[in-house]
Structures are given as structure tokens and as C-alpha cells.
Amino acid sequence: MQKNIFVGNLAKSATLTGAGDRAVARFTLIANEYAGKDRESGEVRERSVAIQFTAFRAKAEAIVKNAMKGDQLIVDYRVENNDYEKDGETVYAHNFIVEDFQFGAPGKAKREQFSHGTGN
Template sequence: MQTNVFVGNLAKAPTLSGQGDKAVARFTLISNEYAGKDRETGEVRERSVALPFTAFRGKADALARNAAKGDQIIVQYRIENNEYEKNGETVYTFNFLVEDFKFGAPGKEKRDQFSRGNE
């Protein structure tokens, strides 16, 4: 099985549905990547990459309870092919499924929350 790693910041807090063995968290991570240099100015260009992830069971609970918008998450994931029929045509999509994750740097919301707690 192929696994990948993506490091990004949460676009918004994860959404959780279900509980226990049926817990599912969905969230989007955004990261900037190199997109070449501007031919006229020579300035480095970046583009945003956003991937939608799905986590299950305990990982889903942990993410939903502890992650906030802007937090950095390091995700080890696998890609699952999804194929279905729509209007007589085959549609191909992908699911990005969390195998494991680590919390990275806290985002602005969490940093503000920490600083209010120290007052």
C-alpha cells in the first residue's frame, strides 16, 4: 500500500459525525507550494493546495476535540479511488484517508486561546 505525507493548516475546524467506532471527521488542509518564478520580476510565486481528508474512529475523535482552524497538522494518508456513475457517465474521484497524524504548530485561534488563559 502506498502512503503519503501532507503538512498543512486547517481551513476550518474538523466536522465530526458519529461516535466511537462510527466516528468520522472530515477536514481540509491547506499548504502553499512553489509555483516557479515570475518571468518579468523574478519573484518566487506560490500556489495554494487544499486537500480534503477523512479520519475514522479514535483519530476522528482526537482531531475533532483538539484541532482548531489554522492549526498545523501532519498527516500520513492513503489515497482511495472512488468511481461511480452520474448521468450515464463514469466519474472518477479520490478520497484522502488518514492513516496517522501529528499536531504541528498551533494556529492563531489556539494561540489567542492560550494567551487569554495566561492573563
């Protein structure tokens, strides 16, 4: 069994298709990771990592209802193969499926919403 955790911020609000047992949410999380040090200046370099996730049913609805662009999510996920044939060649692809998640720190938009007293 694989166990993967990714902590990142929503690139934009998640999109939802379907409802109930057919609910599907798709969203992209972005995080910065260490990319070594600059040889000349010695400064730490970072690179952005963006992963598109898919969540189903109640998890999908909860993410769409409660998370906004910039909000942090902590996602437990599994990787699923999604290979297919195109023009006689195998294209190797993967889906990142949400197994569980937690809401992390609110993003700028949500913090502004709460500071103006319009938060839920």
C-alpha cells in the same frame, strides 16, 4: 503500499459525525507550494493546495477535540478510489483517508486562547 504525507493548516475546524467505532471526521488542510518564478520580476510564486481528508474512530475524535481552524496537522494518508457513474459517464473521484497524524504548530486562534490563559 503507498506512503503519502501532507502538512497543512486547517481551513476550518473539523466536523464529526457518529461516535466511537462509527466516528468520522472530515476536514480540509491548506498548504502553499512552489509554483515557479515570475518571468518578469523573478519573484517566487506560490499556489494554494487544499485537500479534504477523512479520519475514522479515535483519530477522528482526537482531531475534532484538539484541533482548531489554523492549526497545523501532519497527516499520513492513503488515496482511495471513489469512482461512480453519472448520466452514463464514469466520474473519477478520490478519497484521502487518514492513516496517522501529528499535531503541528498551533494556529492563531489557539495561540490567542493560550495567551489569555483559557487553554486546556
